[in-house]
Amino acid sequence: MTIKRTLILHGVIIIGLLALMGMFAVHDVGTLTTSSRYMEIQEGLNASFLQMRLYEKNYFLFKDDQAMRDILSIIKAAGKTLDSFSDAMIPAIGEAKYQALRNSLSQYEHEAQLIAESGTRDVVAETTLREFGRRLLELSTRLTREERAKIDKIITKAKRGMLASFLIFLVLAVFLTPLIYRRIFSSMKKVTMLARDISKGRFRIIDGKVPDDEMGTVITAMNSMSQELRLREDELVQSKKLGSLGVLTAGVAHEITNPLNNISMIAQTYQEMYDMLPREKRIEFMDQVLSECERIRAIVVNLLDFAKPKVASFSPGDINEVINRTLGLVQNMLDVSDIEVHLDLDSGIPTVNMDKHQINQVFVNIITNAIQAMKPGQDLTIRTTTTEKRDEVHIVIEDTGKGMSPETLSHIFDPFFSTKGVDGTGLGLSVSYGIVKNHSGTITASSEVDKGTTFEIHLPATPQMEDTDE
Numbered sequence: 001m002t003i004k005r006t007l008i009l010h011g012v013i014i015i016g017l018l019a020l021m022g023m024f025a026v027h028d029v030g031t032l033t034t035s036s037r038y039m040e041i042q043e044g045l046n047a048s049f050l051q052m053r054l055y056e057k058n059y060f061l062f063k064d065d066q067a068m069r070d071i072l073s074i075i076k077a078a079g080k081t082l083d084s085f086s087d088a089m090i091p092a093i094g095e096a097k098y099q100a101l102r103n104s105l106s107q108y109e110h111e112a113q114l115i116a117e118s119g120t121r122d123v124v125a126e127t128t129l130r131e132f133g134r135r136l137l138e139l140s141t142r143l144t145r146e147e148r149a150k151i152d153k154i155i156t157k158a159k160r161g162m163l164a165s166f167l168i169f170l171v172l173a174v175f176l177t178p179l180i181y182r183r184i185f186s187s188m189k190k191v192t193m194l195a196r197d198i199s200k201g202r203f204r205i206i207d208g209k210v211p212d213d214e215m216g217t218v219i220t221a222m223n224s225m226s227q228e229l230r231l232r233e234d235e236l237v238q239s240k241k242l243g244s245l246g247v248l249t250a251g252v253a254h255e256i257t258n259p260l261n262n263i264s265m266i267a268q269t270y271q272e273m274y275d276m277l278p279r280e281k282r283i284e285f286m287d288q289v290l291s292e293c294e295r296i297r298a299i300v301v302n303l304l305d306f307a308k309p310k311v312a313s314f315s316p317g318d319i320n321e322v323i324n325r326t327l328g329l330v331q332n333m334l335d336v337s338d339i340e341v342h343l344d345l346d347s348g349i350p351t352v353n354m355d356k357h358q359i360n361q362v363f364v365n366i367i368t369n370a371i372q373a374m375k376p377g378q379d380l381t382i383r384t385t386t387t388e389k390r391d392e393v394h395i396v397i398e399d400t401g402k403g404m405s406p407e408t409l410s411h412i413f414d415p416f417f418s419t420k421g422v423d424g425t426g427l428g429l430s431v432s433y434g435i436v437k438n439h440s441g442t443i444t445a446s447s448e449v450d451k452g453t454t455f456e457i458h459l460p461a462t463p464q465m466e467d468t469d470e
Helices: 003-060 065-084 086-093 095-118 121-200 214-255 257-276 280-304 319-337 356-373 428-438
Strands: 313-317 338-343 352-354 379-386 394-398 442-448 451-462
Touching: 003 065, 003 086, 065 095, 065 352, 086 095, 086 121, 095 121, 257 280, 257 319, 257 442, 280 356, 280 379, 313 319, 319 338, 319 352, 319 356, 319 379, 319 394, 352 356, 352 451, 356 379, 356 394, 356 428, 356 451, 428 442
Parallel strands: 338 379
Antiparallel strands: 313 352, 379 394, 394 451, 442 451
C-alpha cells in the first residue's frame, strides 16, 4: 500500500471514531439536557406537594380554613406547571407516567374541593385527603428518584465511553501511528543519509528492497543519480583541476605584483643612496626587503590554499599600526595615482587578536582596489573606532571612485568574480573575506555609482582583564 493510501486509511479510521464518539456524545448531552430540565420542574413540584401536606395538618388539626385555600391554590399552580411544561416532562418520563402524575393531582384536587365546599373535618374526609396526598407525593418523589438514577446512568455511560475512546486512541497512537511513521521516516532517513554522502563525494546507493510507494520512487531516482555521479566523478575532478590551474596561476601573479614593486623601489632607492646611508638605514632597507619577501611567501601560500585556508597565527596587536604599515607599502601607488589619504585613527581603541600578516593583506587588497577605482586628485579615507563596550574594533575604508551597481556589489566577495576583465583574478576580496571570517569578524561593502565605495570591517577586540582589588 502506498504512503498516500496508508495515511488516508489512518485518517478515515480516526475521523470515523471521532464521528461515532460525537454521535454518542450528542445523544447523551441531549438526554441529559432533557432530564435536567425535567428535574428542575419536578423538584419544584415536590416542594409544592410537601407544602400541601403541611397545610393538611393545619386544616384538620388546627381548624385553619386558610390552609385549605392554600392547598387549592398550590394545586392550581401545580396543574398549570404540568400543563405548561408537558413538552419538557413527557420526553423525560414518558406519556404514561406524566398522565399518572396528572391524574393523581386531579384526584387530590377533587377531594380537596369537596372538603372545601362542605367544610367537613371528619376522620373519613381527613383520611381520604391525606391518602391521596401521600400517593401524589410518593409518585412525584419516585419519578424524581428514577430520573436522577437515569442521569447517573448516563453520566456513568459517558465516563465509560470516554475511557474506551481514550484507550482506543491510545492503542492507535502507541501501535498504529508509529508503524506508519516508521515506514515513512525509515525511507526518509535512508534518502537523507544518501544525499549527505553524495554531498561529501561518496556516491553509493541504497541497498535492499525498494518499497513500492512514493519513497520508493525517490530512492530509485537517488540511486540512479548517485550511480551517474560516480561514473562521472573522475571527469568532474579533472575538469575542476584544469579549470582552476590557470586562474590560480594568474591570481598568484596578480597578488605578488605589489610587494615585488615595493622590493623594486626599495632596491632602486638603496642603490642610489647607498653611499649616503648609515649602517642602521641600510639594515632597515634590507628588513623591508625581507618583510616584502615574507609577504610574497604568505600570499602564495594563502592563494594556493584558498580552498583549505591555513590556520592563522594570532597575537594581540594594534590595528592602527597595521594600517600605517599598509600605507607605507602602497605609498608609491598613492603618490603615482595622486590619491590623498585622510586618516582618522582612534588612538584609544583596544588591541585585536589577529594575524597581522593576513590583516595587512586585507587592507592592501581593499586599498589597491580603491586606488584603481579612483581618478587622480580624489580622496581615500580610513577611520578606526571602537564600540562603547570596547569589545569590537571598526575599520572603515572609504573611496570616492566610480562605485559599483547593486548587482556587481552583490558578487564582489565571490571567488573569481572580477570587474577588471583579463586584468583581474577575482581572488583579492574573496581571500580578504575568508581572512576576516577566520578572525571571527565581518566585512561588508556599500557602494553607489559615481560616488564611491565603502568597506566596513568589524573585528572582535582582545578581551580586557578586569582590575581586581588586592
